[in-house]
Amino acid sequence: MKYKNILLVNDINDDAETFVLVLNAINHEIRSSVEGSALEALKKLQDSKLSPDIIFLDFNMPHLDGSGFLKLLRDIEALKRIPVVLYSRNSGHMLQEALTKFKGVQYLKKHTDFRKLFKSLQKIIIPEKV
Template sequence: MKYRNILLVDDDTDDAEIFVTALQTINNKIKYSVENNALEALKKLQHSKLSPDMIFLDYHMPYLDGTEFLKLLRSVKELKKIPVVLYSGHSGTLLKEAVDKFKKVQFLKKHENFRKLTELLNDIITLETATKK
């Protein structure tokens, strides 16, 4: 499994806890970091305090929304190749536009069903691994 270091940027602590539990269910050797503030996460990424293989990003965040985060992330040479998955409870037009506009961006809808979330996360990690080979 290529993606062993995951960053989740999500201001909802309950959603973050469920996400982390799902990751650990898939593979307990996956390392993860959780940031609840997109602006702070971006600063840490820019200063190499975080070095994820993949970022899961809640689209609706205070201080810096998903589109703004992606614009800034993609403007930094060392960070622009990190795959990002928009992770949101909403699936509106803005999310579709963001996925279409930015390279290496996917979308994952937040699920209340833990089993389904685990399956989808596993599929994303597995598909990304297969694509990268």
């Protein structure tokens, strides 16, 4: 398994619950953390209260959007190498700009269908099995 410690930054509880259920279905050994605020997630990352292998980031967040979070994250030496996947329902202009600006960042469409989300997450978390 490529990633065992996963952080989801998402302010919508239903989306977060579904995401965690899917992670548990992929592999029950995955440790997931959910933060409802990008600002709070960044603070906990800086304080070493979170140490994820990968971050799934809702792009449309209040107070600090995906681009703002990525900029701040990439400015912190100890955190800038953590892989980030932008997690959003749409792939609009702002999201496309962020994907271009922040090299190495991936995109995952939010699926409401459990099976589609399962397959998409599995490709990222356990790429050798897909």
